[in-house]
Amino acid sequence: MPNSSIKDEKTYEEIRKKGGSKEKAARIANASAAEGKKxxxxxxxxxxxxxxxxxxxxxxxxxxxxxxxRSSMSKSELEKALRDH
Structure with missing residues (x-):
């Protein structure tokens, strides 16, 4: 189902399939639609x-x-949370 706030749905779906968070996928997809992937x-x-x-x-x-x-996370948990954000 298309989301009107996502400007590049294909890029969004590719990032989500690779394990990216919804927020990260939307941020990258919208930036690439506005400025170009390159x-x-x-x-x-x-x-x-x-x-x-x-x-x-x-x-x-x-x-x-x-x-x-974040206050109760270990170093490795912080790393994972930042990578997944």
């Missing part, structure tokens, strides 16, 4: 590795993007 993909991959971050750094990043339950 421009969006060129901008990706600039963030550091979560493996190299401390738990406090992961917590701060999770807080910034609004991940619920």
């Amino acid at each position: 421009k969006v993909s060129a901008r990706g991959g600039k963030a550091g590795s979560y493996d190299d971050m401390t738990k406090d750094e992961l917590y701060d990043r999770a807080k910034k993007i609004g991940i619920d339950g």
Whole structure:
């Protein structure tokens, strides 16, 4: 069933099939529809590795993007939550 808030349904579905969250899939699909896939993909991959971050750094990043339950998460749980966001 098409969602009117999703501008590139095909990209959205591809990301969801690969395990991306609904929010992440919508964000990428809408950006690619507005700016073009080439421009969006060129901008990706600039963030550091979560493996190299401390738990406090992961917590701060999770807080910034609004991940619920972050205060009780371990480092590995924070990493997973950030990757799945």
